[in-house]
Amino acid sequence: MRHGRRFGDLELSALAVDVRELLERSVTSLRSHLVTRPTGRAVRIAIERQLDMLVAPALSLVDLSSVAILDYSCADEVVAKLLLRKRGPAGSAFFVLMGVKAHHRDPIEAVLERHALAVVAETGPGRYNMIGVGSDGERTLWSRVERSGCVRAGKVAELVAARGQRRDLDALLTRRLVFRNPASGDLHALSTLLRT
Amino acid sequence: MKVIPVPTSLDYRSVDQLLGLASDSVEGSVLLDAHRIRWVDPVGMIGLLSLGRVMGERCGEPPVLKLPEGGEVLAYLGRMGFPAAAEGIFREPLPSGRRQARRSEVLLELTRIEENRDVHAVVDLVHDRAGRILARTLRYPPTAVVQFPVVLSEVCQNILEHAGAPGWVAAQSYLWKKRLGREVLVIGVGDVGRGFRGSLEGEYSGRYGDRWGDATALEAAFIHGLTRFPDQGRGQGIQQIRRQVRRWHGGIAIRSGTARIADVPDWDEMAPLEDGLAPFPGAQITIILPAGAQP
Numbered sequence: 336m337r338h339g340r341r342f343g344d345l346e347l348s349a350l351a352v353d354v355r356e357l358l359e360r361s362v363t364s365l366r367s368h369l370v371t372r373p374t375g376r377a378v379r380i381a382i383e384r385q386l387d388m389l390v391a392p393a394l395s396l397v398d399l400s401s402v403a404i405l406d407y408s409c410a411d412e413v414v415a416k417l418l419l420r421k422r423g424p425a426g427s428a429f430f431v432l433m434g435v436k437a438h439h440r441d442p443i444e445a446v447l448e449r450h451a452l453a454v455v456a457e458t459g460p461g462r463y464n465m466i467g468v469g470s471d472g473e474r475t476l477w478s479r480v481e482r483s484g485c486v487r488a489g490k491v492a493e494l495v496a497a498r499g500q501r502r503d504l505d506a507l508l509t510r511r512l513v514f515r516n517p518a519s520g521d522l523h524a525l526s527t528l529l530r531t
Numbered sequence: 532m533k534v535i536p537v538p539t540s541l542d543y544r545s546v547d548q549l550l551g552l553a554s555d556s557v558e559g560s561v562l563l564d565a566h567r568i569r570w571v572d573p574v575g576m577i578g579l580l581s582l583g584r585v586m587g588e589r590c591g592e593p594p595v596l597k598l599p600e601g602g603e604v605l606a607y608l609g610r611m612g613f614p615a616a617a618e619g620i621f622r623e624p625l626p627s628g629r630r631q632a633r634r635s636e637v638l639l640e641l642t643r644i645e646e647n648r649d650v651h652a653v654v655d656l657v658h659d660r661a662g663r664i665l666a667r668t669l670r671y672p673p674t675a676v677v678q679f680p681v682v683l684s685e686v687c688q689n690i691l692e693h694a695g696a697p698g699w700v701a702a703q704s705y706l707w708k709k710r711l712g713r714e715v716l717v718i719g720v721g722d723v724g725r726g727f728r729g730s731l732e733g734e735y736s737g738r739y740g741d742r743w744g745d746a747t748a749l750e751a752a753f754i755h756g757l758t759r760f761p762d763q764g765r766g767q768g769i770q771q772i773r774r775q776v777r778r779w780h781g782g783i784a785i786r787s788g789t790a791r792i793a794d795v796p797d798w799d800e801m802a803p804l805e806d807g808l809a810p811f812p813g814a815q816i817t818i819i820l821p822a823g824a825q826p
Contacts, residue, residue, distance in 0.1 A: 370654050370684040373647045404654060404677055406684040407771045411764035438677040445771055449764060 347514075347528065348389035351433075354413065355401035357381050368404035375412030382417060391427035392514075394528055400434025410442035415450045422511050429511045431463075431525050432456040440466070455512055455525045463526040465512055472503040473512075480513050484527040488520030533557045535586075535594075537565035541575030543717065543784070543817040549578050550786075551809035553585050561586045561594035563621075568604055573701035573719030574817050576613055576641055580699055583620040584723050585812060596621040611701060612640035638664050638716065639683070639702040650687045653700060654680045668704050668714050669822040671779070682775050685768035686720050686816055692758070692768075694724025694813060707821075711798060714822035723813040726787040727752050734759045745788030746806040753785060753792045772818070781820035787813070796821075 358369060358378055369375065386395055397413070399405065405413075414432065421428045435443065435456040447453060447467030458464045465477045479494065480486060486494050495501045504522075507513045514523045535552050538545045563583065571579075579596065587593040596617065599605050605626060608614065614625040639657055643649065658680045665671040665679055683700065690698035702718040728748035735751055736743040751757040753773070758766035769785075773794055776783045784793035784801060791805045798821065 368651065368654050368658065368680070370681070371647050371650050371688060374651070404658060404680050404684075406654075406681045406688075407767050408685065408688055411767065415764055438674060441678070441775075442681065442771070445767060446764060449767060 346390075348391070348393040349396070349528075350385055350389055350393060351396045351398065352382050352385065353398045353401065354378060358402075369399075369402045369409045369413065370404055370406040372408040372412060375409035376416075378409075379412045379417050379420075382413075383421060386421055386428055389428075393428045394514075394525070395421070395428050395430050396433050396529065397430060398433040399439055400436070402434075402439070405439050405442050407442045407445055410439075411446045411449070414443050414454065415446040415452060418452050418454060419450060429514055429525055429528075430454055431529065435466075443467075453510060453512060457526070463524070469510075469512075470503065470506070472499055473506050476500055476503045477507055477512055480507075480522055481524040481526060484524050486522040488522075491520070491522055494522070532560040532562050532595075534562045534564050535582075537563055537568055537579070539567050540570040541565075541568060541578065542570065542572040543574035543719070543819070546574050546578040546815070547786075547808060549575075549582055550811040550815070553582055553589075553811050554809045557586065557590060559590060560592065561590055563594050563596045566597045566599050568599060571604060571608070572705065572717045573611070573641070573703055574717065574721075574815070575719075576608070576611060576616075576701060577699045577719045577721035577815065579613075580616060580620055580641070581721050581723050581811070581813065581815070583617065587620060593620060593622040595623060596625060598625060600626070610637055610640070611703065612642070616641040616643060616699060637703055639700065639718075641699055641701040643697055644687045644690045644700055644720075644722075645697040647691065650684055650691070653687055654684050657683055657702070664704055664716070669716055669820065671822075675779070678775055682772050682818070683718070685772050686718070686818070689768055689814070689816070690720065690722045690724070692765075693727060693730040693752075694722040695730075696722050696724030696813065698722030698724070698813070711821055716820040716822075718816075718818040718820075720816040720818075721813065723811075726813050727785070728788050731757060731759055744806070745790035746792070746804060749785060749787055749790050749792040750804070776818055776820065779820045781818060783819075784817045786811070786815045786817075 432454055435458050444466055451468045453465055453467030453469045456464055456466050463481055495504050508515055538548050583594055617625050638660055642653055661679045662676045665675045687700055698721055700720045704714050704716045707715050728745045731748050731751055739747050753769055756766040756770045780796055782796045782799050784791055789808045789810050793801050793803055795801045795803055
C-alpha cells in the first residue's frame with residue numbers, strides 16, 4: 336500500500352508491505368512460511384519493485400506480524416539484503432520492521448550482525464527499538480530521539496552537545512535510523528513518521 | 532552375489548560400519564542383508580538409502596535389501612516411510628510392514644529433499660506436529676515450536692546448497708533409557724552428493740594448500756562459516772543450527788568424505804573431529820536433542 340506523509344514542504348513517500356501477503360502473491364505455489372533463500376529472494380525483489388516506484392525519500396514499513404516462521408536464509412534476503420540494497424548509498428529508503436515478535440528476533444539479529452547493520456523495529460504494540468549493530472553512543476542518541484519523537488532544528492546542537500555525539504548523529508543519519516527533514520532540519524524518530 | 536551384512540543395531544553410532552562397506556570393491560549384484568536388524572534410527576535409515584544409492588551407481592544395478600519378514604522394525608520402517616523412500620534405490624519393492632492402529636509419534640517421516648518446495652513441505656509438516664512432540668515429549672518451551680522448524684529448514688537447505696544431489700531428512704523421538712534416562716529427538720539428514728570438500732574446493736583449496744582435505748573443508752564450513760558463495764550473507768545456516776542445538780544441550784555431527792566434525796555435548800563421547808574414516812560420498816548430518824533441556 337503506497338501513500339504520502341507530509342512534513343511542512345516535504346512529502347515523504349510511504350510503503351506498507353505485509354510480508355505474508357506479498358509472500359502469497361510473489362511465490363508461485365502457496366508458501367505459508369518465510370523459509371529458504373529463493374523464497375526470501377522472491378519477496379525481497381517484490382518489495383524492491385514497489386520501492387522503485389516511490390519518489391525519494393521513502394519510508395518502508397515491512398510488516399512481519401503474520402509471519403509464523405522466519406529462517407536465517409530468508410531473513411538474510413528480506414531484511415539484510417533489502418537494507419543493503421535500498422538503504423545504502425544506492426538507495427534512499429528508510430525502513431521500519433513492524434510486528435517483530437520474539438521468534439523473529441534471533442534470525443533478524445543474526446543477519447544484521449553478520450552485515451554490521453541496524454534497523455528500527457516495532458517489538459511490541461507502540462514500542463520501537465533499534466536492533467542490530469551500533470555503538471553505545473548511537474543507541475543512547477537513538478533512544479533520546481525516539482523518546483522525543485521530534486527534535487526541532489534549533490535543539491539539535493543541544494542534543495549532541497556531549498563529546499562524540501555529533502559523530503553518533505551522523506552515523507544514525509547515514510544509516511537512516513533517524514530522519515532529518517531536509518527543509519526544516521528537524522530530526523524525527525522513524526516511529527513518529529508512522530504516526531504522522 | 533556379494534552379501535553385505537547390515538549391523539543389527541543401526542543408529543548414528545553404528546552407521547559408520549555400514550558406510551565403511553561402500554569402500555569395499557564390489558562388482559555385480561549386491562545384497563544388503565538386514566534381515567536380523569533389531570533397531571534403526573533416522574540416521575541408520577538414511578545410511579541404508581545412501582549406501583543403496585552408492586552401490587547401485589557403482590555396480591550398475593540396484594542392490595537387494597533384505598529386511599526382516601515381520602516384527603516391530605518392519606512396522607516402524609513402514610511408519611517412517613522407508614519403503615516409499617527406497618523406491619528405485621533397491622531392486623525389489625520392500626514390504627511395508629503391519630499397519631499400526633494408533634497414530635505414531637513420528638515427527639518427520641523420511642522425506643526426499645531435492646528442491647526448495649521440499650523444504651517448505653518439511654517446515655509446514657513439522658510446524659503442525661512439533662508442538663505436540665517438542666512440548667509434551669521433550670518438555671521444550673513453546674518458543675521451540677518455532678525454532679525447531681527453522682533448524683530443519685536450514686539443515687535441509689544445506690543439502691540443496693552443498694550437495695548438488697538429492698538427499699533425505701527424517702526425525703523421531705526415542706526413550707534413551709540406559710544412556711540418558713530420558714527422551715531424545717534424533718534428526719538425520721544425508722545425501723550422496725559432492726560433499727563439503729567438493730563444494731568448497733574451487734574457492735578454498737588453494738588457501739589451505741597441503742592441508743586441504745575433508746577435515747579442513749568441514750572445519751571451514753562448520754567452524755568458520757565459509758561457503759563457496761562470495762555473498763557475505765551465506766554460510767550462516769550451520770552456525771545458527773549449532774547455536775540453537777547448543778541452547779537445547781544437544782549435539783550435532785557432520786560426516787563428509789573421510790572426516791567427521793561435531794559439537795559434542797557433555798553427555799556424549801564422540802570425538803570433536805575425526806579424520807581417516809572410510810570414504811563415503813556426500814554429507815551425513817546427525818542432530819540429537821535431549822528432553823528436558825532449557826533453551
